[in-house]
Amino acid sequence: MPSPLEALRALGLAESVAALERRYATGRRDSVGQGTVYDHLGTLASQVIVPGLDRRELVRGVLRELLDPGHVDQKSWSTCAAATVQLWLALREPSEYARLVAGLASYNGRVHLAGGPFLQRHGESVRPDQSGRTPSSRLLQSAFMDFANGDDRYSNATDQSTRDEGPAYAGLYPDQFDVLIEAVTARLWDTLEVGSGNCADAVALIARATSRGEHVPVSLRKEKMMHRLLVERSDASSMHCVDPVGVRQRVPVEEFRTRLGFVSLPGGSSEAGPSLFVTAGETEAWVRLKTLQPALPDFCPGCGEPAASALEVSHSFGSLFVPACGGCNKSRIGGILSAFFVQAPTPGIVAVRRASDNPPFLEITARHPRWLTQLWRLNRGSGRNYLERW
Incomplete structure (x- = not known):
């Protein structure tokens, strides 16, 4: 088995690797601890890859994009959301970037994401297409698109996603983008x-x-x-x-x-639930989001109302509107807070309670295996919308 440097020398790319080493601390490992940029570039240069990929062009493209992430390019394809996540990796996590490309280029085309399930190579991304993108950009962007759109089906040939009901669409919606970037990062x-x-x-x-x-x-x-x-x-x-x-x-x-x-x-990190600071009109409140504890009843602890009447849930848009419970929370928080669920089907909401009075503090509990991660459209119509990671 050749060393990473020997494999890269065989492709005539050792000089570019040396430039990469000068730019980055290539001893830093990827997000799952499997190896460094150097290790994964060596894997790309020596592993069995899927037929149809040009190995030298693949490694050359990765090196170019890591040496200057400004070279990441969607070309004329509507993959700006996927390419933005690709850019984020190239700028901040070069070893993870190389690891994902190596996994997608491998014979089985499957690689585990740092914050989610597996990423699978898109079948139409192996051979060059009319976009003129590098092999690495083609592999990453099409796999990201197909992962983020859930049950919809992305076609790299038409650059659109289709679904069983409804028209085809290009690009990713905001909630799909968030699913992708959380899983990748x-x-x-x-x-x-x-x-x-x-x-x-x-x-x-x-x-x-x-x-x-x-x-x-x-x-x-x-x-x-x-x-x-x-x-x-x-x-x-x-x-x-x-x-x-x-x-x-x-x-x-x-x-x-x-x-x-x-x-x-x-x-x-994904180990802790998000806490956000909300300014709604003239009132302020902390908002904490958490997942269901098995012993928690399906009632609002603040006023005893059943969760179904304490909260108004819009299943068609996967949105939770609070406060709708006048008994314990509506008087404390001005305006409307909308929480957006990033995964379907929409999970059940178990409870919302005022956890403290100074400062006023809301706790929202969802029957869902992941954190409720999206808070948006804060206090719609108030003229003062404010969102800050605390």
């Missing part, structure tokens, strides 16, 4: 829908996150569509973005505010 993400009433707050939160070294996915309005990209840093006049069409761009803050549609704010 093993972190919790909170998505805020941005409008005229909360764009200033959203931009401030992005600036705060990037000042801490985060890369923040956003959706910007582009003609009649939404386009996903990453905000890398910000200053008083501009938002500096990495766009998955293979470019870096500087967007003036005022233009950024008018175009901003969604922002996904990074949280902690």
Whole structure:
């Protein structure tokens, strides 16, 4: 068995690997502890790969994208959401990036995600298509699209997802994007829908996150569509973005505010439930989300009302509206809080209770194996929407 360096030398790529070692601390292991960038590049250079892939072009593409993540490119395909997650990996977790590509390129085409189940190679992504993307981008983006759309079926040939009922569609919806990025990064993400009433707050939160070294996915309005990209840093006049069409761009803050549609704010590890701070009109409250404890009754502990009447649940949109329980919570929190479920079918809501009065504190409990991770459309119509990872 050749060493990683010997395998890469055989492909004539040792010089690029040396450049990668100068750029990154290649001794850092991937998200599941299986190896370093160097290890996974060696695997790509030597393992049995699926017939139809050009090994040298595959490894060369990975090296190029890791040396400069600005080379990650969706081309003309509607895969900006998937390419944004690809960008995030290339910028922040190069060893994990290489591990996923190696798994997708392997003979069985299956690789375990750090925060979720397996990612499976899309059958149409092996051979070159009309997009002109690198083999690594083609493999990752099509697999990400097919994973995120759940029971829908993604076609790399048509660049659309189809379902048993309803029209075909391109790209990913916000909830599908969150399913994908949480599974890939093993972190919790909170998505805020941005409008005229909360764009200033959203931009401030992005600036705060990037000042801490985060890369923040956003959706910007582009003609009649939404386009996903990453905000890398910000200053008083501009938002500096990495766009998955293979470019870096500087967007003036005022233009950024008018175009901003969604922002996904990074949280902690998936081992802890998300806690968010909500400002609703003139009142404030802590919100904690947790999963069901087996002994917990199906009643609201705050007022004794059955959960069905204490909460109003919209199953068609998978949304929970609180507070609808006037007995214990409605007087404490102004406005409407909508919690969005990232997985179907919509899980049952067990309870909501006021856990403390100073500060007022709500606890929402769901009959669901994962954390209830999405809080968005906060206090709709109040003119002041605010969301912050605490």
